Amino acid sequence: MATEQLLILIKPDGVRRSLVGNILDKLSQLRMAIIGAKVVKVSRKLAEMHYYQLKNKPFFDELLDYIQGKVYGEPYDRVLAFVYQGEDAIARTRKVIGITNPEEADPLSIRGAYGRITTKGMYENVVHCSSDLLEAEREVKLWFRPQEIIKDVYATKKIVVDKEEKIVWD
Numbered sequence: 488m489a490t491e492q493l494l495i496l497i498k499p500d501g502v503r504r505s506l507v508g509n510i511l512d513k514l515s516q517l518r519m520a521i522i523g524a525k526v527v528k529v530s531r532k533l534a535e536m537h538y539y540q541l542k543n544k545p546f547f548d549e550l551l552d553y554i555q556g557k558v559y560g561e562p563y564d565r566v567l568a569f570v571y572q573g574e575d576a577i578a579r580t581r582k583v584i585g586i587t588n589p590e591e592a593d594p595l596s597i598r599g600a601y602g603r604i605t606t607k608g609m610y611e612n613v614v615h616c617s618s619d620l621l622e623a624e625r626e627v628k629l630w631f632r633p634q635e636i637i638k639d640v641y642a643t644k645k646i647v648v649d650k651e652e653k654i655v656w657d
């Protein structure tokens with residue numbers, strides 16, 4: 488078994504319905520380590536890049552609105568993003584999370600317990616989880632900078648950026 492890292496998102500419906508504690512509790516049974524965590528207000532661009540493989544699906548626009556939390560608005564239009572690390576972490580997490588369709592997911596899984604299908608047919612399934620090693624690496628790198636993760640998980644390099652504007656504490 489190999490140590491793997493993956494991206495887990497608590498989607499805006501999970502935030503809106505105050506399920507953060509319930510979801511983290513169910514994940515804790517896997518005894519993985521959290522090596523990165525933050526709250527993210529998702530831009531359209533980030534949403535598009537995250538779900539680029541689904542861009543030809545009829546529900547793509549709605550999916551972008553969903554992951555951006557547009558229907559919920561302030562202060563729920565955000566996701567919680569985590570990088571977890573553990574042995575065989577991806578397959579084990581997918582199992583605890585359940586399959587994509589919340590009505591068909593194991594009722595004891597996160598999606599089975601908390602997800603729903605909207606009247607428009609969108610699967611509001613409260614969490615996202617990378618589905619394989621390649622996707623995990625792409626997604627972790629998309630959502631997190633190297634300095635935001637407390638372990639070296641992927642190769643990095645140093646670059647010098649001229650005239651970069653930075654916001655720092657006053």
Ligand code: UDP
Nearest residue numbers: 546550586587608609610611612615616618
């Ligand atoms: N989705 C949906 N209807 C579908 C397929 C997907 O609403 O028929 C949504 C759902 O929220 C899902 C997300 O699009 O989590 C991404 O789809 P994917 O096939 O990658 O499923 P996942 O990897 O999240 O299980």
Ligand code: MG
Nearest residue numbers: 616617618622
């Ligand atoms: Mg997927």
